Amino acid sequence: MTCNKYERLLSAYLDRELTPEETAMVKRHIIGCAECAAVLEEYERVKCTLEELELVDVPDGLFDMGIIRARALTMAMEEADTAAGERRYGFFSFIGKALVPAALVGTLIAIPILQFVFRVDITGAIAGLLRKEETIGVADSGIEVVVPELNPYGYGSVQITEAATSSGGTYGWLTVGASSSGSDLILKIEDPRLSRYVQTFEGTGVTASQATYTRNW
Amino acid sequence: MLQLLAERTLATAAGGMSRVGEFEELMRKHQTSVYNAALRMTGNAEDAKDLAQDAFVRAYRAFDSYKKDTAFDKWLYRIVTNLFIDEVRKRKRRPETESYDAPVRTNEGTMQRELPDYEADPLVVLDKASVDSRVSAALKALQPEFRMVVILCDIEGYSYEEIAQIMGTSIGTVRSRLHRARKALRESLIPHMQPQRRNNEHDLQ
Numbered sequence A: 001m002t003c004n005k006y007e008r009l010l011s012a013y014l015d016r017e018l019t020p021e022e023t024a025m026v027k028r029h030i031i032g033c034a035e036c037a038a039v040l041e042e043y044e045r046v047k048c049t050l051e052e053l054e055l056v057d058v059p060d061g062l063f064d065m066g067i068i069r070a071r072a073l074t075m076a077m078e079e080a081d082t083a084a085g086e087r088r089y090g091f092f093s094f095i096g097k098a099l100v101p102a103a104l105v106g107t108l109i110a111i112p113i114l115q116f117v118f119r120v121d122i123t124g125a126i127a128g129l130l131r132k133e134e135t136i137g138v139a140d141s142g143i144e145v146v147v148p149e150l151n152p153y154g155y156g157s158v159q160i161t162e163a164a165t166s167s168g169g170t171y172g173w174l175t176v177g178a179s180s181s182g183s184d185l186i187l188k189i190e191d192p193r194l195s196r197y198v199q200t201f202e203g204t205g206v207t208a209s210q211a212t213y214t215r216n217w
Numbered sequence B: 001m002l003q004l005l006a007e008r009t010l011a012t013a014a015g016g017m018s019r020v021g022e023f024e025e026l027m028r029k030h031q032t033s034v035y036n037a038a039l040r041m042t043g044n045a046e047d048a049k050d051l052a053q054d055a056f057v058r059a060y061r062a063f064d065s066y067k068k069d070t071a072f073d074k075w076l077y078r079i080v081t082n083l084f085i086d087e088v089r090k091r092k093r094r095p096e097t098e099s100y101d102a103p104v105r106t107n108e109g110t111m112q113r114e115l116p117d118y119e120a121d122p123l124v125v126l127d128k129a130s131v132d133s134r135v136s137a138a139l140k141a142l143q144p145e146f147r148m149v150v151i152l153c154d155i156e157g158y159s160y161e162e163i164a165q166i167m168g169t170s171i172g173t174v175r176s177r178l179h180r181a182r183k184a185l186r187e188s189l190i191p192h193m194q195p196q197r198r199n200n201e202h203d204l205q
Helices: A003-014 A020-032 A034-051 A065-117 A122-130 B002-042 B045-061 B072-093 B128-141 B144-155 B160-167 B171-192
Strands: A132-135 A144-147 A156-161 A170-176 A185-188 A198-202 A212-215 B104-106 B109-111
Touching (some): A003 A020, A003 B171, A034 B144, A065 A122, A065 B045, B002 B045, B002 B072, B002 B144, B045 B072, B072 B144, B072 B160, B128 B144, B128 B171, B144 B160, B144 B171
Antiparallel strands (some): A144 A185, A156 A198, B104 B109
16 A cells, blocks of 8 residues: 555655655645544644643752752762772672682582582582571561471461451461371461461461471472 | 962863853753753652752763763763663663553564543543643553653654754664654544544554
């Protein structure tokens, strides 16, 4: 369809940015083409809407000469400082930049060597570092609560209250299920509304202060 | 000799002061249009204030290198444009929270996510404020380079050649960007405008 060719010219036609030949061509086309004439009219309405947007007043003090000069001075001083710093520590900053990837590669090589050649449990130690045990306080939603020293096959329920300090209203009860992972009992808090505060483990005798939750990264 | 030196020093000092005065005068003259352009570019007053003030700080610092034979406003808008594009790139590298208002990226550029507007009433006549916010949203949905050409052309009234100079690009690029920007704006704005002897049988796509 030839319209496609003209359609691409309409925007520039509207802005009077076409050559005289192009202008004449578009003019002739839109007389006979209702579609392009309609598109042109819509472009014109969009342009007019933008042109007629009301000017917003400048906020007071934004373009105060004192502020502009002070900021320009601060910027110049900061740039001078950075430049001086780079001159002074240029060589060391190069070493610093080289050290980071070197250390990274070194670590990656060292882990399997230590693990398999020297039989040092590195990955276990790293996992241990990442496993963060905390006393149950305000638990985030979806956090696994590990209750140690509990009968692994036992079931109980957990009362969730908003917080000890506030009204202490009961939010609901959660079933505590035993997991197969060792003697740890994993409690999954799934409803985010219920995950604020774990107070007592009814029927188990375990209280909040005895429980810990583990966050696995 | 000494007197000549003293005179020259005095002249330089006076020149320095008048240079500040000259800059201040130019800033007064252009502050409204720069602030309004910044407002349309960034889409919010806080970012607009930062952008506009930063632009004048940079302009002031570079004022010595500004040559009088070029138009100050074009030189200034070049600073505004570069600052804005830089800032957009910086923010792209550290995206903020996902917003429903944020445009969705597609191969053809970006498009606005559309949620039903339960408060929309076809009988309500669009007032100036709602036209303004619709235009702001439509502009914000455009990619920064496309938004810039529309702002410079329709709001600031520059010619294609001037826009090409400001944005450091060719007239052809300005022309095609404007075409695509208008097309996108037409699609996002026209359905919200009151019909104006529009024939729906000639649906355009």
